[in-house]
Amino acid sequence: MKFNEAAVFKWVVIVGVAAALVIVVTLLMRPLAGALFGLVLVIAGCVYGYRWTSQKRHELAAKK
């Protein structure tokens, strides 16, 4: 994935959908449940990001 406007726009959509889910959970249950769900999504995003960057590092190392 290149760092350009289109890539950042995808993140707007991803964060928007995640925020909508957190809002739904908060309204259906209570703020603490929404906050915990949001935290789970942030951790999942961090894990996904870490796996993506390590895969990219391996690709670059293989090219060298």
Place this chain on the structure above:
Amino acid sequence: MESATVSVGHGHADHHHGPPEANQSSRIDRQTLGILLFIVSEVMLFGAFFASYFFLRVVVDPASWPPEPYELPVAVAGMNTAILVSSSFTIHYALESIRRGNRAGLKLGLVATWLLGATFLFIQINEYVHLGFSARDLSFGSIFYSLTGLHGAHVFVGLLLLSFATIRAFRGHFGPKAEDHLGVEVPGIYWHFVDIMWIIVYVTVYIL
């Protein structure tokens, strides 16, 4: 030694004036790298404000949040969120248009984005006027105005960047090649960042 230095210096002066060319990555152009590094620093700035917010909310632990008798206009802010999110779609449309060589689409997208951003800022200021509390009212008031005000300042800067890009678009600048529309691409990336930050601010401050 001295003569060698003089001859090298003289030969160099024949071909090149001023400092040497800056080294540049082949993977990312310097403007995009610049905005990436700027956004990383901005994430840290917002992170500090969010840390203060959660410290006041969780560690200081008031009986209710927002403290009685204050209320936040969740519906109005929700509508404002929709306005700002839609502005990300319009700036994306502007960039997709110029990538296809559609200058009218670029202008339309930029003007629409600017208007949506200005509307967001106007509603935000109007909200401040009618909130009924100020930054002096408890730590809640301080952190509310700090966080939303910090974001509002970023929207203002984004509007300035969009103004420059829009004026340039109407003067016929920018082209379909990637290096010919960096003047829209970089403000576009910044605008998306401002949008993402508002989504997080809205969910954190108004919803949770």
